Amino acid sequence: MRNLFTGNFGIDPLTGQTILSEIRFYLPNTLELVLFSFVIIIIVGVALGYFAGMHFSTLGDSIARVIYLVSWSTPMYLAAIVAILLFATFIPIFPSGGMYSLSISPPQPVTGIFLIDALIALNIPAFVSGLQHLILPALALAFVNFGLISRAVRSSILNVRWSTYVKTARAKGLSESEVRRKHILRNALIDATSLSAVVFGWVLTSTLVVEELFAWPGLGYDAYQAIFSSDYPVLIPIVVIFTLGVIVANFVADVAYSLLDPRIAIGGHLSEVT
């Protein structure tokens, strides 16, 4: 137990390296992929949900709903395979796997996150190559996981759109854009915040499939290889890290939630500000 908390996970029986050093190599790569696609998810998810909610019961709403339901129903491997076949083999604009081209000299690891290291070292070719390799897996991850956010934003916009609160804001004489931005969208974002922790967990676990298919050297790839070769000493710390990631995401979402919504205090009682 003590070893678990001090990071002493032992030695990988297959490679002979300490598991901690392997994780130090893989974790930043996974973080890079997950955070990048998480940003895409939030932007696309909120935009689509806002669009659907504001165009309720029109053709645009129906199309947006079909899009997010299909996104939600797509298996991770389908999105990854279609992305590879479409944009890497059929129309070869993006590379199909790996983190950077072999012809590029990788920058010195400072933070471990490839793109940031390349920027620190002002290694522009490495940055461009890293970005090129990042886009396709990140888009595949984002496509599968943005549906829940859109759905939540849409339904909370429908809840708030005709409420007396918004009517009051209009009656106060606020401009339409101000009402939409500060009163409708901000309310919708509150619900999306609490859900984003769930989505973050999904993205994190989806890396199991995506990193394997894109040969992205991250924790998911490592976990897949460990499963494949029944390398349980490696699998266990990865499971622990994924679980920790989800718990931290939940915590961050709870804090962000209380910051966004003045009615919710961290102590658990209603604050005076309502």
Add this chain to the structure above:
Amino acid sequence: MKSLKFRQLVLSNRLSSLGLAIVIISVSLAAAFAISGGRITPYSPYALNLQDSNLPPSFTHFFGTDFQGRDIFSRVIAALPIDLGLPIAIVLLSSVLGIFLGMAAGYVGGVVDEVIMRITDLFLAFPTIIMVLAVAATLGAGLVNAMLAFVFVWWPPYVRLVRGGVLEVVAEEFIAVSKALNSSFSYIMFRGILPNILPSVLVYATLDVGTALLEVSILGFLGIGIPPNTPELGVMVGSISYGLYTYPWQALFPAFITMILVVGFSFLGEGAREASDVKVRPYILFKGRAFRKAPKITKQELAKQ
């Protein structure tokens, strides 16, 4: 009467009608395969036929053949009972477990509530697929083991859902009246509370079958829990890893079928959810007339007033 209205609502929505059609077709195909003992497929989904390996899609093999020469179309049909049966069983068992625990927590309250809800919170904190992986790896390969591994992590949302519903229903007057009339505990539970929370559980479960199907197929793709060479959609996609560029259909067809199945359950569940949502219900009943006339006051109008 109530259920009839509900059915009408589900069918009045184009999304949920489409979803219902997909679900009915796939379930009846799966049932036909299971009842006929696997005789409805054009080829055997199991027998090796190495002469015909890696054939592209054609009129003799609709979806082509895999690396061992098995017809993928036949294997997809053979996968339906597993890919539908497993998620439905998982959701059914989890919802039964959730209903019992949730009703106990919500109705009895006190220490029971506290204990059940803290354990539920503990389980909710873990990422589902990772927990399933760990449990399935411990139990060993096998369809029943995979199902047990899923049920082990799948029940917590149902407890929360049911408990919330129970707390709402218990506050209503008819339960107090029922208690005053000295109705038995089980009568209040199963005739008073259960019928009132069942619709919301049913709606959630419909959506959840799709999610469970996705996770089951991902488990198959990763090759844990579900035995290799089982005709399961995820296993079929996962077995391709090296032939993706040369034989893409071997992965694409099972993957697309998975998506269509999940889309069916999602559409049906989303339509049912809307139909059961009191806020959106008038819109569906009056085809949008209720909401389209929502007041829209612009600045000019305000100035006129």
